Amino acid sequence: MAPLPLGWKGGTFWVSRFVPIFHFFSLFKSFMDTQPVKGTRDFYPEDMRLRNWLFGIWRSTARTYGFEEFDACVLESEELYIRKAGDEITGQLYHFEDKGGRRLALRPELTPSLARMVMARQKALSFPIKWTSIPQCFRYERMTRGRKREHYQWNMDVVGQPLNAAEIELISALLTAIRAMGLDHSHVRLHLNDRRLLESILSSLNVPEDRRQGVLVVMDKRDKISPEHLESMLAEQGLTGVQLGHLNEFLGMTSLEQVKARLAQNGGTAQGVKELEDLMGLLGRMGLGTFLTFDITVVRGLSYYTGTVFELKDARGQLRTLAGGGRYDSLLAHLGGDPVPAVGFGFGDVVILELLEDLGLVPKLNPAMDFVVIPFSETEIHQGLEIAQALREQGLSVDMDASLRRLKKALQRAEETHAQRAVLLMPDELAKGEVVVRVMATREEQRVNLKKFLASPRD
């Protein structure tokens, strides 16, 4: 009888030819979760190429508009995000106590850090300042399409400019970036509103002033929860059935005229209307009118907004909001600084990539490489490394393929990495001081003197 094939084979412990006991690697599985943390993302090189492409558009747009880049640490004091109005973001914090007993949070957004930094140098800074950043943010969100627990968010903010010139530049920059991605007004719309107008509505409905922030934060959840749930949350904020009915009536209106007329009927004055009309008129004159929609339902979930509010949305209405922002004239004062007018937006990387994917507009991005050096055997590796180094010192990008795989396979790999040329190091040619240079696109090969080649590698 054949002996029992007991033992390790292929990473598995076998008790007979047919019965594996456990796979070696499963040993580790039971100890360690090797999945990324739920809601976070791994960026493989192809994902990174896309991310860099997107960030490149954001950065170059910001530069065109004269914004300067800044950053802060992803760790902040938890209290920076605790707001009385019941902002959803406060409940979504990744927070903990550090070894020194400090309550810290991973930033869910950049605006409070920006306000903190401006406040620290309020006397020294020369306003208005125009700052931009692409922070990584964390929110413990219920995961749905377009909402993850980690995202990057392009921010542009103007601090110290009370005039709507700030809003105009910001919205124009946002739409410039959108067009640089190959999108137009048939793909996305910019929905505009004004918190002052919403305040006027709440005031006309006799909602007490100290309740309004809370009501606005709840109103922002309108698209995310059932009407019944929304009504019960608004009732918790003290709204009566009659007030709710009137509020819903306002929220169903699609033009500024309608809102104005209804407010006048109630005997109220419509704040923010002139500002909205001016803003939309000016943006229209700049050729951006086709992107714009007045939208009374745009509230924004963050309680610090005080004036213009806007959201960039997918025109098909299928995806979550792409970008959002507005004027927040009292955030600095709220943190203890002198009051300074401010306005800005955040534009996340998740939903825009989903939209480009849906529309078939994700660009095909290849790694770019000038040369790949392929030694024939181990003997040529050292010389290959020297040649690669000499090329790199001329500013060229060079991959050294020291895998010693068959030439056919090495050339296949060179094609995959989109190398322009391959430098083949064959023993006979090298002995004569020559290399073979292959132009990858045409497959043309030329034997050239090594010194001459290194003197002008692109000839």
Ligand code: HAM
């Ligand atoms: P926000 O509306 O909370 O505003 O976020 C802005 C954008 O960040 C969203 O429109 C979305 O693209 C992206 N975003 C937010 N949360 C997530 C998530 N969980 N997953 C994926 N993407 C997400 C702010 O954060 C404000 N601080 C923006 C601002 C800057 N206002 C003035 N200056």
